[in-house]
């Protein structure tokens with residue numbers, strides 16, 4: 196059994212939808228599961244509509260909702276599927292309208308209502324893909340992922356409840372034998388109280404791997420708009436190279452340090468269940484692709500396969516005299532509020548905490564910590580060199596940081612798996628530094 200996931204850009208136009216349908220027909224001749232994200236731009240548009248409602252701007256909110264409806268009807272029209280989706284879509288648009296109206300009356304968009312509204316995007320998309328596959332002669336049906344993808348109920352950044360998912364997925368496991376082809380939503384889940392939850396931005400990759408795990412899939416394929424995982428973000432390094440084979444720790448480090456192509460939580464199910472994970476390009480299906488394996492492909496000592504980064508990071512420092520407990524308390528507060536932690540270091544010479552506020556609550560905790568006297572410095576970026584070749588050369592790999600001597604590096608961090616070497620530079624340096632690092636460490640490898 197295979198699970199195929201199509202991201203927003205892979206369902207965002209008529210051309211992409213038709214390419215996706217062709218890939219599904221070829222890859223799933225005996226059935227399987229298709230997971231889709233919302234049409235590109237939809238999640239941002241719903242967020243914008245909710246923000247308008249929450250400040251009482253009902254006219255602005257309505258404009259966003261109408262743009263969203265028009266975009267979707269246009270997509271259905273382009274595929275000649277308006278009649279097929281009408282009865283499934285009408286209640287979804289109605290529910291979005293009601294939710295936005297309610298938020299606008301209350302001047303408030305609670306995390307719980309936000310998730311319910313965001314779910315409309317993925318559900319519209321899954322209904323459209325199911326209709327397209329049926330029209331193409333495939334035995335496809337829509338199934339709501341909230342039947343199985345149970346979470347801890349944290350709105351906006353829900354964590355999977357693995358036991359509940361496994362139990363709820365039993366009927367799906369039984370039904371998804373030969374012949375059944377189901378289309379479902381990425382990004383969404385259901386909390387213990389039955390309310391809709393979301394897995395965090397970009398979370399559909401994680402939906403696909405969690406479902407792959409629960410359904411005992413042999414392979415999960417992530418279909419996106421690049422030729423697999425590349426050696427760097429192509430928006431900063433246009434000549435970034437596709438990586439044909441990666442080890443799981445390499446992929447995990449790359450996504451954890453910010454490469455958007457894979458959601459940071461998507462690799463844990465692969466580690467637990469051991470299925471094959473493939474990343475490929477919907478627009479160029481026969482171009483290169485990346486296969487992520489449990490074992491490592493051969494790498495030269497010191498070989499770097501990719502460079503990743505995440506901007507908007509903050510550094511919190513405590514002096515040598517401070518109690519390390521202050522640092523641990525700060526990290527707990529930040530984590531609970533939804534921050535990502537990139538480093539926590541307590542030494543006799545003082546301590547350092549590196550975190551990124553992913554939510555408004557975490558941002559408020561940072562402000563509060565600064566107000567309480569902690570040295571909070573914003574505007575940093577974490578940059579990571581990633582490669583199995585680093586395992587054999589962790590210490591000597593510091594020589595790879597040659598191009599950094601001109602940069603004000605704040606801290607160097609090495610992960611436990613030994614496949615990454617990360618450091619902090621000021622945000623504005625990223626655009627110049629990433630291409631230079633790529634040129635030095637990947638295009639003309641130094642070897643160490």
Ligand SMILES: Nc1ncnc2c1ncn2[C@@H]1O[C@H](COP(=O)(O)OP(=O)(O)O)[C@@H](O)[C@H]1O
Pocket residue numbers: 201202203204205232397418419420421423424425426427428429430453454455456457501
């Ligand atoms: N190392 C990398 N390899 C490939 N893509 C990357 C990398 N780093 C950043 N990206 C970006 O990730 C994008 C794909 O992720 P995303 O936009 O979430 O796709 P989708 O909508 O298919 O889920 C690519 O278009 C690329 O700009």
Ligand SMILES: N[C@@H](CC(=O)OP(=O)(O)O)C(=O)O
Pocket residue numbers: 201202203204232233235238239316381382395396397398399400
């Ligand atoms: N639609 C959601 C979930 C997602 O994963 O999207 P994509 O697969 O296009 O990154 C988002 O925009 O965050």
